[in-house]
Amino acid sequence: MICCFDMPAWLSEWLAGIGDEFILNFVKDDRYMYIVKGLGLTLEVTFFAVLLGIALGIICAIVRSTYDKISVEMRPGFGKAVLSFLNAVTNLYLTVIRGTPVVVQLMIAYFVIFASSKNKVLVAILAFGINSGAYVAEIIRSGIMSIDQGQFEAGRSLGFNYVQTMIYIIIPQAFKNVLPALANEFIVLLKETSVSGYIGLEDMTKGGDIIRSRTYSAFMPLLAVAAIYLVIVMFFSKMVSLLERRLRNSER
Amino acid sequence: MNDDRLIQVTDLKKYYNNGEIRALDGVTTTIGRGEVVAIIGPSGSGKSTFLRSLNLLERPSAGKILFEGVDITSPKTDINKLRQKMGMVFQHFNLFPHMTVLDNMTLGPRKLLGMSKEDAEAKAMDLLAKVALQDRAGAYPNQLSGGQKQRIAIVRALCMSPDVLLFDEPTSALDPEMVGEVLDVMKQLASEGMTMAVVTHEMGFAREVASRVIFMAEGKIITDGAPDEIFNDPSNDRLRTFLAKVL
Numbered sequence: 028m029i030c031c032f033d034m035p036a037w038l039s040e041w042l043a044g045i046g047d048e049f050i051l052n053f054v055k056d057d058r059y060m061y062i063v064k065g066l067g068l069t070l071e072v073t074f075f076a077v078l079l080g081i082a083l084g085i086i087c088a089i090v091r092s093t094y095d096k097i098s099v100e101m102r103p104g105f106g107k108a109v110l111s112f113l114n115a116v117t118n119l120y121l122t123v124i125r126g127t128p129v130v131v132q133l134m135i136a137y138f139v140i141f142a143s144s145k146n147k148v149l150v151a152i153l154a155f156g157i158n159s160g161a162y163v164a165e166i167i168r169s170g171i172m173s174i175d176q177g178q179f180e181a182g183r184s185l186g187f188n189y190v191q192t193m194i195y196i197i198i199p200q201a202f203k204n205v206l207p208a209l210a211n212e213f214i215v216l217l218k219e220t221s222v223s224g225y226i227g228l229e230d231m232t233k234g235g236d237i238i239r240s241r242t243y244s245a246f247m248p249l250l251a252v253a254a255i256y257l258v259i260v261m262f263f264s265k266m267v268s269l270l271e272r273r274l275r276n277s278e279r
Numbered sequence: 280m281n282d283d284r285l286i287q288v289t290d291l292k293k294y295y296n297n298g299e300i301r302a303l304d305g306v307t308t309t310i311g312r313g314e315v316v317a318i319i320g321p322s323g324s325g326k327s328t329f330l331r332s333l334n335l336l337e338r339p340s341a342g343k344i345l346f347e348g349v350d351i352t353s354p355k356t357d358i359n360k361l362r363q364k365m366g367m368v369f370q371h372f373n374l375f376p377h378m379t380v381l382d383n384m385t386l387g388p389r390k391l392l393g394m395s396k397e398d399a400e401a402k403a404m405d406l407l408a409k410v411a412l413q414d415r416a417g418a419y420p421n422q423l424s425g426g427q428k429q430r431i432a433i434v435r436a437l438c439m440s441p442d443v444l445l446f447d448e449p450t451s452a453l454d455p456e457m458v459g460e461v462l463d464v465m466k467q468l469a470s471e472g473m474t475m476a477v478v479t480h481e482m483g484f485a486r487e488v489a490s491r492v493i494f495m496a497e498g499k500i501i502t503d504g505a506p507d508e509i510f511n512d513p514s515n516d517r518l519r520t521f522l523a524k525v526l
């Protein structure tokens with residue numbers, strides 16, 4: 028096959044071995060499909076978990092920064108009680124989620140909270156989304172706090188109330204400032220979903236592991252899985268840095 | 280009641296750190312319709328706090344503020360509605376960087392006054408023409424010079440058709456060569472009868488354009504009078520010392 032120079036015998040043997048390994052792990056019985064289907068699930072869970080995380084994160088960030096900003100000047104009453112309650116719930120959520128490992132949360136979600144559900148994909152999306160929301164909340168909150176106080180004052184002095192000022196003036200700027208950080212959160216989550224196998228979800232990592240258990244050969248399937256994660260992460264990292272550059276050039 | 284009195288302030292106090300800092304220590308004054316009131320005084324004398332109390336950006340510790348006869352500090356008053364009638368111009372412009380000049384100007388009228396996009400934009404373009412910036416309607420704030428930004432900030436406030444404009448050191452953040460273009464716009468507004476309260480270090484403007492000058496120190500109004508009295512015959516020692524430093 029490779030003929031243009033004299034190949035040492037050990038090298039050609041080794042290459043032939045690699046070819047056999049490749050066929051055994053990926054081609055035979057269409058085993059590559061474990062990885063392809065797993066990749067699909069990994070991306071699906073990551074994508075919807077990020078969406079859920081962003082929604083939860085925005086809500087928590089608004090509750091917390093609203094509480095920090097206006098509770099001091101609010102008169103005691105129903106509104107203030109509701110806000111204090113929401114703030115306490117938010118803080119509890121952030122503390123618990125950030126203080127425990129995601130894989131434990133995933134197992135609690137599947138074996139305890141949603142024990143009656145057999146929809147592993149949905150449980151994984153919920154667990155990772157709820158987990159991600161706690162981190163996204165801090166990202167968005169830092170984005171809100173990075174907006175100059177003068178922007179609030181300009182909005183309020185025109186006659187906008189607190190919520191309108193948030194919606195029209197603060198959140199759009201905050202969101203734009205933290206877009207790269209949110210994209211990074213997507214990358215982190217993509218890797219974190221690799222523990223989905225703990226609830227028997229056949230994501231890409233689990234797919235590689237299944238091949239390993241069938242072929243008793245760990246090297247190829249696990250390296251293939253690692254390489255695919257790496258390529259995806261590098262691709263998205265590149266996109267994030269392009270995004271950052273575009274945002275920097277656009278204004279401010 | 281007397282309709283000429285737009286804003287009446289009675290014994291206004293603002294304390295910080297549980298009364299340790301008395302930013303305003305009993306301010307009483309009246310701003311009449313059509314008046315241009317310049318507020319001068321050393322740094323830290325409470326000028327900004329006074330101005331920002333008028334539209335409740337600062338909540339007073341005590342005292343009363345009537346705007347068009349309505350007590351603005353009362354819990355029953357909808358301050359957001361009243362703020363629509365009180366435009367404010369800031370030292371650092373505070374334009375919305377994520378919006379074009381035109382969107383900066385039409386956001387308030389469209390969302391708060393319920394104006395149609397067409398009407399709001401037509402009004403904004405008229406006002407832009409007034410400050411000779413109609414060709415910058417599609418620009419973003421970061422594409423403008425400081426003087427242009429402040430002129431936009433003024434017409435953004437005017438888009439709400441306010442009854443009074445509050446200025447907090449509108450030219451202090453500008454390069455010297457741009458101060459004139461902003462003061463010219465303010466001068467023109469004054470001549471059209473707009474009521475204005477202007478915290479300023481521009482003594483020339485206070486002398487020429489203001490109908491009244493308030494001198495503040497340590498949270499109090501020390502003297503209050505026509506520009507002539509203040510600048511030509513300062514009877515008060517502190518005022519004399521202050522003027523000697525800034526003139």
Ligand SMILES: Nc1ncnc2c1ncn2[C@@H]1O[C@H](COP(=O)(O)OP(=O)(O)O)[C@@H](O)[C@H]1O
Nearest residue numbers: 295300301302321322323324325326327328329
């Ligand atoms: N948020 C605040 N907390 C504590 N002290 C403040 C605050 N804002 C203003 N002050 C104090 O109130 C006084 C008046 O401030 P200010 O109204 O800004 O003065 P001026 O505008 O005349 O320079 C100053 O001593 C200032 O340090």
Ligand SMILES: [Mg+2]
Nearest residue numbers: 326327328448
């Ligand atoms: Mg000031």
